[in-house]
Amino acid sequence: MLQDDKSKQFLIKLAQTKMPYGKYQGRYMIDLPEFYVVWYRNKGFPKGQIGEMLATVYELKMNGLENLVRNIQKAFPR
Numbered sequence: 231m232l233q234d235d236k237s238k239q240f241l242i243k244l245a246q247t248k249m250p251y252g253k254y255q256g257r258y259m260i261d262l263p264e265f266y267v268v269w270y271r272n273k274g275f276p277k278g279q280i281g282e283m284l285a286t287v288y289e290l291k292m293n294g295l296e297n298l299v300r301n302i303q304k305a306f307p308r
Contacts (some may be wrong), residue, residue: 245302260299
């Protein structure tokens, strides 16, 4: 049960987090262009939470699940 709660909290934080640096600084992570996220995957995701978030965004985009995060954004606006 604890793992489920951590996953939910992570997705909520992902939905509310904006890219902190780079060309797309200030854009919500889920709204990063797919080619940019794929580039990061090929280059190697950074260490830490931003890297975890980028890896999650990659998986969501590859599986067509971006709306999952967009619905969380609506439910938990920042």
